[in-house]
Amino acid sequence: MxxxxxxxxxxxxxxxxxxxxxxxxxxxxxxxxxxxxxxxxxxxxxxxxxxxxxxxxxxxxxxxxxxxxxxxxxxxxxxxxxxxxxxxxxxxxxxxxxxxxxxxxxxxxxxxxxxxxxxxxxxxxxxxxxxxxxxxxxxxxxxxxxxxxxxxxxxxxxxxxxxxxxxxxxxxxxGRRGSTVVAEGAAAHASEPEAGENAIYRATDAVDIVRDLDFPTTEVLGHELTGSVAVTEIDGGSAWNVIPERCEVTVDERTVPDERAPLERVEAIDGVSRRVDQDLPxxxxxxxxxxxxxxxxxxxxxxxxxxxxxxxxxxxxxxxxxxxxxxxxxxxxxxxxxxxxxxxxxxxxxxxxxxxxxxxxxxxxx
Structure with missing residues (x-):
C-alpha cells in the first residue's frame, strides 16, 4: 500500500x-x-x-x-x-x-x-x-x-x-496563551458620568499597557524565536446612555519557551482582573x-x-x-x-x- x-x-x-x-x-x-x-x-x-x-x-x-x-x-x-x-x-x-x-x-x-x-x-x-x-x-x-x-x-x-x-x-x-482582561466599574446615567465608574475607560487603560509590552524572545539551537502579544477583541457596555459597568478584552499571546509577556501588569489598574482561557505550550x-x-x-x-x-x-x-x-x-x-x-x-x-x-x-x- x-x-x-x-x-x-x-x-x-x-x-x-x-x-x-x-x-x-x-x-x-x-x-x-x-x-x-x-x-x-x-x-x-x-x-x-x-x-x-x-x-x-x-x-x-x-x-x-x-x-x-x-x-x-x-x-x-x-x-x-x-x-x-x-x-x-x-x-x-x-x-x-x-x-x-x-x-x-x-x-x-x-x-x-x-x-x-x-x-x-x-x-x-x-x-x-x-x-x-x-x-x-x-x-x-x-x-x-x-x-x-x-x-x-x-x-x-x-x-x-x-x-x-x-x-x-x-x-x-x-505556544499560545489566550487571556481575557475583565474591567469592572459602576453603572450610571450617561448624563452624569461622574456618578459611575466607566469600565471601558479602565479597559482601555489596560489595552495601553498591553500595547507597550515587549514581545517575548528566546533562542533555540541558534535560532531566534520571537513571540507576540495583541489585543484581538473588546466587548463592553449595555446601552448608548449608560456608563458601562463591565468590559472584556481578549489578548492573544504567542509564547516562546521559558518567556512570557508580563500581562499581570494590567491588574495594577483598579477594577481590572485577568483570567487565562487557553495555554498551549x-x-x-x-x-x-x-x-x-x-x-x-x-x-x-x-x-x-x-x-x-x-x-x-x-x-x-x-x-x-x-x-x-x-x-x-x-x-x-x-x-x-x-x-x-x-x-x-x-x-x-x-x-x-x-x-x-x-x-x-x-x-x-x-
Missing amino acids: DVASLTRELVSIPSHAGPDSDESAAGEFVAAWLREHTDAAVEFDDHGNVIARKGGGDGGESLALVGHHDVVPPDDSQIDADGNYVLDERDGRLYGRGTADMKGCLAAAMLAFRDASEPNSGELVFASFAGEERGGVGCRAAVDDGFAPDYAVVGEGSTGYSATGVTDVAVAHK PMACGDAGFADAVLDAAAAAQDARPEHVVKPHATDAGWLAAAGTDCVVVGAAEPGEAHTAEETVAIEVLERCRGIYENVAASWPE
Missing part, C-alpha cells in the same frame, strides 16, 4: 468534533490497521488515542512517531449531501479536509512504523492522538497516563519554511544531536538541502516537550495549506516524509 492510498482511506473517515461526527471511527481504523499489518503491541485507549510499540524490553531509549487523527470541521465544499468527506486528486495533489493536517503524514508514519525493524535497543513507538484540534486533549491525557518517550518526531507541517518545496526540521514552535528541542540526526534523515530523503527552522503554530509537540520529551516537527504541510476550504497536500512530499520517518526509525535511538 502506498501513502496516497492510505491517506485516501483515512481522509474518507469523518473525524471532526460535532453533533454528527467524532474521532472514534478514525482512531478505530488506525488501531485495526496496525493490528493487521504489524506485530506491535497496539492500544486504543479510553481517550481515543492509538499507541503502538515495538521493542522496549531492554529499557533503552524510546523514539515516537506522533500524529493525530482528528480534523477541524470541514467547509461545506468538503462534504457531500450525505455528510461524507469529499476527496479529490489532481496534478499530483490530494484535496480534502485532513489531507494536510494531518492524515497524510499520519499515513506516512503508519507505513514507516509498519516497515521498521524492531529496534536492537530501546523502543519504537507510534502514537496517534485524539483532540489535537481541541487543545491537545488526547496528548495531555496520554501524558497524564504516563506516555513519555525520550524522543519524538511529530508529523505536523514543516515544508516550505527555508525554501519552496523543501521539507525542513522544526526544532521549536510557539511552546516547544524547544533540547538535544542538538537528535535534531541533527533528523536533519540528516531529511536530507537523505530529498535532493534539496533542508534546514533547522522554527514554526509559528502550537502542536502536540508542546505538551510532549513540557513532559520531558525532546521533539522535532517534520511534516508535509506547507504554510497556508491546512484548515482551509482548499486544504491540500502534495503526494510526492508525503512519500518524502515517509522516507524521512523510515530513516529516523532506522538510525535512532543510537
